Amino acid sequence: MRNGMCKNHYPKEYLERTTHSEDGYPHYRRRQNNRSVRVRNHCLDNRWVVPYTPYLLALIDCHLNVEICSTVKLVKYLYKYVYKGHDRVSFHIHSENTSEDIDEIHEFQSARWVAAAEAMWRIYRFPISEMSPSVYTLQLHLPGEQMVSFHRNSNLSDLINSADFSKTMLTEFFSMNRRSKQTRMLKCLYRDFPEYFVWHSDKKKWTRRKRRKVIGRVVAVNPSEGERYFLRLLLSHIRAPKSFNHLLTVNGQLSSSYREAAFRMGLLQSDAYIEDTLDEASTFQMPWSLRALFSMLLVFCAPSNPISLWEKYEKDLSSDFERNGLANGRDPAYIRRCVLQDINRSLEQMGKRIGDYHLVPDDHLFTDHERFAKEIESERNIPFSDDDLLTVYQLNVGQQAAYNTIMSDIYSPDCKSFFVDGPGGTGKTFLYRALLATLRTQGHIALAVASSGVAASILPGGRTAHSRFKIPLDASSTKTCQISKQSSIAKLIVMAKLILWDEASMAKRDTIEAFDLLLKDIMDSDKPFGGKVVVFGGDFRQTLPVIQNATRDIQVQASFVNSTLWGSLQIITLTENMRALLDKPFQNSFLE
Structure with a gap:
């Protein structure tokens, strides 16, 4: 209970059929059949029933909540639980013998915490999770700035002169488009290339895919990275490019930078490229991460209409505050204010204020008193062990x-x-x-x-x-x-x-x-x-x-x-x- 209300919004409303809300959470059918049961001096009916399946209740023989996961919006929340890592515990080793040597490194230990159920599961090597189809992470780098690795005892001059030394996923993607007519006919974007070809890291080359469908994903790039960001933008729009210079060439003219090429193609004449970035990020990033990205886009990309961006993505930027705020009975205006204050904190770290972008009316701007109280609260809430x-x-x-x-x-x-x-x-x-x-x-x-x-x-x-x-x-x-x-x-x-x-x-x-x-x-x-x-x-x-x-x-x-x-x-x-x-x-x- 929070403030006299259930944090999970029980009791629910009676419904004749199951529907989906805008945020991806279902509203289950709950019939009004006038049946109820008394538990601990409370009268409970269908509005109080937690979603479940009879089969799993009988199989596991304990309380179990089962929810429908049927929209893409829920995937990113499930994903973080699957890959959040092991449970861990921190402990402190000390001795009553104060004359011992001081070892600042080993004085504190962080260890993995394994309970009996997990230990048994891993000893018998039962699967923890599965993912299908697999995702190919595609490298992205500017010309001559690719990451290379080599053994400590390798001869650097031989490596530099080696033909394979500078080959990467991206350079060989260009090479395949130059050499193969069949590849050019596919007219693939870089992110779609792994659906048809497989990368062999030992041989540093692409070959035709024969089995298994995969999904390609180009590594995320922050707009503050400049040319690398615009290189990614061009690769997302130009099909079957043959080289870095091919990306720079627009209407037969060679551009001096990837930003200039993107501008000539009309990708920067509006906020479309910023919207593309936010569309992609809102699919898999958590709201707090999306707000940080939104702040960086405001500062470094100077969108022509920040208000329209805010209005379009307010729902995605606010989903965590909205979920917690509504549970506490907060009104939408309060939730919007909390989100804007969080964005403002990110902007202030980059020397800007939310008022610089007119995202809120004048009567909603933060007063000096509120800002001062926030600064004081932030300093006084610094944790110390x-x-x-x-x-x-x-x-x-x-x-x-x-x-x-x-x-x-x-x-x-x-x-x-x-x-x-x-x-x-x-x-x-x-x-x-x-x-x-x-x-x-x-x-x-x-x-x-x-x-x-x-x-x-x-x-x-x-x-x-x-x-x-x-x-x-x-x-x-x-x-x-x-x-x-x-x-x-x-x-x-x-x-x-x-x-x-x-x-x-x-x-x-x-x-x-x-x-x-x-x-x-x-x-x-x-x-x-x-x-x-x-x-x-x-x-x-x-x-x-x-x-x-x-x-x-x-x-x-x-x-x-x-x-x-x-x-x-x-x-x-x-x-x-x-x-x-x-x-x-x-x-x-x-x-x-």
Whole structure:
């Protein structure tokens, strides 16, 4: 029960015949025969009966729900259950002997969970699932950009000079259309080719299919990939192409790009190609994935009429919210608002807002109060594990001193900023997790960012600095971050007790200085970083700022240490390498 209502919409309505709804779910016949039964002080009739089959009830001898699966829309929901993988369980191994060597990798284990029924089924090798017809995944690549594999001991020069080295499904599809008149007469699209031919990966060639019908599927390509996306678009419309240049040739003229060729063919003169993409994606993608794709199409493909796209695909974009919302008694307007807010979240990650595309009337646009509440809720709902909470009690001497220094400054009226320096393995990330967990459990806001996506993914709630603070990609030309002083993000920064920036050693000093100007503007303060407690971290012994064709001197000059802000930081150095406790010479080599 949810809010006094059954989450599965029972009791159902009486019906004289079985019908199908628009979302693919059936409405079963339920006769009004005035028969009922009393169960646990409730009077139940045909409206309360869960769909079943008498045969399976007698065979399995337990409660069993059987539903009709008769539309294509249900296939993608069934598919994810068949291929979701094994049940898994996470467990933690620990010992009372604290003098043992620390093994951060094996401290946590993730294992497969097998119950008795599944164990018996797999021991006897009973089939788990079957799929027919099989699906051929067709490779897609730009000229000369195909993926190749080879043995470690192979001679690279021999491989490059080999005639078969550059052959792929796509190049041999072109070759078959050039060499075989019979193949050209079929006038196949690339995706239809496997219905007539079979690919031999060992010989790298197509041969005529004699048995088994299969379905071809070209790998999905995101519109943000540019030329590769338009190559896929052309392959979906041009039959029996003979080469990459054939795809580029329109009305006897060779185009300079696949986008230009698609435009000349009239594929980009309307939103038809975007609709083709959404039509295909809505068939097999989950609603949350479809909303992410819809957001990318809005940002990168600039559709001429976003409102018509929204109206056409609103049902597909909203199916999960609609199913859950109606179960809770929500009205369609509320469900539509939730879907638009989810799309807006995706757009904001790419620097856009839903208001830029006029998808909702002005009176439905999100207020600053709603946006601010959403930002606060998102930050305060960042999950943290019990192990993150325990990190405070597992800090070594150097980490504990750094932790105490930073925490005392956070609650001090005279705030400073810090730089945590230390070679790889000295526990910088471990210290960051302790700081973040402490502040967040106390109900405070702590923003975690990093210079790279990989580093950001390690931090709980981490994001790249450019994404969080809207720092321009080229801060040398303009140091204005795209955040207004009245925005919800600005209010979130004001509320933050701590801003933590990992791998700051990789960032150019122009980037850090743009961040400094942003904080000064938001905080109305001339102090470094607006008087906020900012903890930078990194290792200048590793990767310096990446500058194309730059000498070492230019790289050093662009580094954070050469900024005027560097002198305002309190440097904290970690020296105890936790990954090499038993190998002192190796540990000392990091510090040399």
